[in-house]
Amino acid sequence: MSIRHGLLALLERGPRHGYQLRAEFDAATGSTWPLNVGQVYTTLDRLERDGLVVQDGAPDADGRIAYRLTDDGRVEVGAWFRSPVTAKGAPRDELAIKLALAVTTPGVDVLAVVQAQRTGTMRQLQELTRLKARAHDAPDELAWSLVLESLVFRAEAEIRWLDHCEARVVRAASRRPAPAVTGAPARQGSRR
């Protein structure tokens, strides 16, 4: 996640200092990916260096400096919203790697690996759903509930993928030729 673009987008609303930016970022995303203030100020320094933000007036009584967008910064925010987010290459996915190794490592009970993950992901999905049940439909909850639902849909996709893996592993096992029974039709209905 680019903190850069997150902060630029927040500055589109008007000048803000670092603490405000952090609070507004956390409010929109339900503190799902909390920022620390150090990260915020480091990023603001870089944005200033790149000419995308400038300091807005003198420090306030607490010594906090507000920043505002430059024209270049505004162009950058627009471009960010318009362009799709693309994952750069396939990020290393521990679960996919684990399953790939499980099906190729002798003696591993692949179905048990799948089920353990399914239970774990379902538990996660239940927790997310509990949070969602508490979120109201008020307008200020919209941003946060959309973030929550993105996590919900991802967990659901993982469970569907696990179901798919399981079906393929079972099918592959049933196709493996049993010794000395070549030509016999595959037994059906053993999965009931």
Add this chain to the structure above:
Amino acid sequence: MSAPVLVLSGVTREHRQGETVVRALRGVDLSVSLGELVAVMGPSGSGKSTLLQLAGGLDTPTAGRVRVEGRDLAELSRRQVAAVRRRSVGYVFQDLNLLPSLSALENVALPLELDGVRGGLARRAARAALEEVGLGVLAGRFPDEMSGGQQQRVAIARALVGPRRLLLADEPTGALDSTTGEQVLRVLRARCDAGAAGVLVTHDARHAAWADRVVFLRDGVVVDQSGPGAGAESLLTGDGAR
């Protein structure tokens, strides 16, 4: 937790198909209490629907016990089982079976009237059940004047009208789009929270996630369960999330 409304102990159900015996369920234990919603997931043929049929007294186990509100269904006469089905158990199926010639209110009141409850009383209970699912204002409408989601909520109201405390739902969101399906799940969840025990059979993980417990069935056996998660907020940093 209160005494369980539904208890399956060591339940096995075999079907004879010619020479072979197919075991649809093998030694299943399951207990559901008031306030609890349990989801059952598994691939087709894993025994999900058989489990629901047994729980509702629509089928009898080959071995094991089914108790509904403390009564062992095997010890009851056929007539007593029918009475348990009418009075203690509500069913919601994908196929709604609402009667098209009756209004929402009349559809919901029907099971009570069939059970001998007087008309006025039955209609009052039906109205309360419809209000509970957020459809009080549509009580006079006929099924074909309502959306799929509204019809499904009428079916849930009908399943829970009167004193029934066990709710059995088989793919209740099957024909609905995802937003409407979620509304139905919210109603089911709220009804269980308000004092019912629910069993929900679904293939949809997002819907199963509304349950307190998810039971995974495979080849007629419970292979795993995901109980109440340890530390509900562990996923997101602290309860500051909300």
